[in-house]
Amino acid sequence: MTVRLVDVRGRPAYAAGHLPGAVHLDPERDLSAVGPDPARGGRHPLPTAAQLADVFGRAGIGGDTFVLAVDDGSGWAARCWWLLRHVGHDAAGTLDLRAYAGPLVRDEPAVEPTGFVARERGDDVIAAEEILARLGDPSLVLLDARSPARWRGDEEPLDPVAGRIPGARNAFFEEPLPDGATEPPEIVATCGSGVTACVVAQKLVLAGREDVRLYPGSFSEWCRREGYPIETGGQKP
Incomplete structure (x- = not known):
């Protein structure tokens, strides 16, 4: 390899x-x-x-x-x-x-392209519509990777509305997973736009939760959808 x-x-x-x-x-x-x-x-x-x-x-x-x-x-x-x-x-x-404490270089290496065969999975994402339909379902837990301030809705530097998807727990990507994060029957990683949620997803996979799903659009999609509820306030659970 x-x-x-x-x-x-x-x-x-x-x-x-x-x-x-x-x-x-x-x-x-x-x-x-x-x-x-x-x-x-x-x-x-x-x-x-x-x-x-x-x-x-x-x-x-x-x-x-x-x-x-x-x-x-x-x-x-x-x-x-x-x-x-x-x-x-x-x-x-x-x-x-x-x-990393070693040397860095500026030259860009030559790369020989290769054939990459994509075998797309169908079980690792969740759509906004399913989350909306299951709000309040205790078996589905959303872990929000954004900072506690953005999760609470105290600030929002990137999207037009502050807050979170109702019921989402905070799991700031720069910190260890919160207690109990690996226990729910179904887990969804979310964030602002589907990037730092992948950090949380990786931590969950390494902790044995191969079944974690990503909400790709995350809050940047959710907050722009008409009629989708938004929650604010609270302390980090």
């Missing part, structure tokens, strides 16, 4: 210095689709399986490649990890560049 380092920071950060041998995938263009309406997919819509096959193939990722996705704590490495799993490639991990 070969190892492919994939740097998913923005292009300026990658150009300023990256791990030797790391290729670059742009978080906005490669790990997100272009969506004309955030109410249908959120601010970072999921790419299609065909789009991901092209992206990962151009990055030199094949069936026998272990992918180590690299970021600087933004959550995009976990997003790359989740997208790989979403299309059937489980041989992946993440690295926070802030924990």
Whole structure:
């Protein structure tokens, strides 16, 4: 098995210095689709399986490649990890560049494209409509990866409305999973636009909850939908 380092920071950060041998995938263009309406997919819509096959193939990722996705704590490495799993490639991990003390380089390696076969899963996402229909269902627990202040609705720097999906528990992605997070029958990871929710999803998978689902549109989609309720206030559970 070969190892492919994939740097998913923005292009300026990658150009300023990256791990030797790391290729670059742009978080906005490669790990997100272009969506004309955030109410249908959120601010970072999921790419299609065909789009991901092209992206990962151009990055030199094949069936026998272990992918180590690299970021600087933004959550995009976990997003790359989740997208790989979403299309059937489980041989992946993440690295926070802030924990790396070795040399960085500026040259971009040549990459031999390969054929990436996408086998899209159908059991790892949940739609807004299902969440709406199941609000108040104790068997379905939403874990919101945003900061406690955004979860409470004290502030909202990115979306037009502050607050959260009713009943969602706070599980800030920069902190360990809250007590009891792995216990509910069904777990959904959510956030602002489906990025840092992948950090929570990765933690849950590592804790043994392979069945965690992602709400891709997350609050950026939810808050733009007419008639979808929003909750504010409260203390972090």
